[in-house]
Amino acid sequence: MAESKAPDPSRRSERSRRAIYDAALALVTEAGYARTTIEGIAARAGVGKQTIYRWWPSKAAVLMEAFLDLGEQAAREAGGGDGAEYEIPDTGDLETDLKLVLRATVDQMNTPVYDVPSRALAAEGVIDAELGAEFARKLLEPQLRLYVRRLAAGQDAGAVRRDLDLRIALELLVGPVAHRWLLRTLPLTHEYADTIVEYALHGLAPRS
Structure with missing residues (x-):
């Protein structure tokens, strides 16, 4: 007679956690943040709301972790699926590489599951300073460091001035895209991303 195995609590917990991530992202996309509730997430995920409160203090915390997990999945896929950290490509052509990654950023921002x-x-981070700091630390900063590393490589290759503050330099690239995304008054396109890179690298003054 085959010996029956006891249920594995860790696997059950991981399934529940994954279901909660999916439910939180789906609900906020379908109904908006204001109408998304812990009760709704629990019902969608097929778990009790006490399970959610055992792991997270609020719906904002659930959504934060779910969104971070979504970003990690995307990074793994971009890195070839082996879990390696994503890096901006270095083909030796800085302009081409920056246009490639900024186009990818535009595509992501235009996708509802990310947007x-x-x-x-x-928006919640503006009201909740602690959540805003966590959002910046866990989500934004790792992405910004990718730009710093690629620009630093550009310095080593002689494509970027040595005296530049690379943090300010990267803001010339990502700042305009974030600004247009927040305002939603003009479309985010690949052409726009390319122009931002060209302006950032070559400046606004007439070329001699």
Whole structure:
């Protein structure tokens, strides 16, 4: 007679956690942040709300972790699926590489599964300073460091001035995109991303 195995609590917990992530992202995309509730997430995920409160103090915390997990999945896929950290490509052509990654950023911002949770967390972070700091530390800063590393490589290759503050330099690239995304008055396109890179690298003054 085959010996029956006891249920594995860790696997059950991981399934529940994954279901909660999916439910939180789906609900905030479908109904908006204000109408998303812990009760709704629990019902969608097929778990009790006490399970959610055991792991997270609020719906903002659930959404933050779910969104971070979504970003980690995307990074793993971009890195070839082996879990390696994503890096901006270095083909030796800085302009081409920056256009490639900024186009990818535009595509991500135009995708509802990323756009809606990002807006919800950004808006909530204005009200909740602790959540805003966590959003910046866990989500924004790792992405910004990728730009710093690629620009530093550009310095080593002689494509970027040595005296530049790379933090300010990266803000010339990502700041305009974030600004247009927040305002939603003009479309985010690949052409716009390319122009931002060209302006940032070559400046506004007439070329000699």
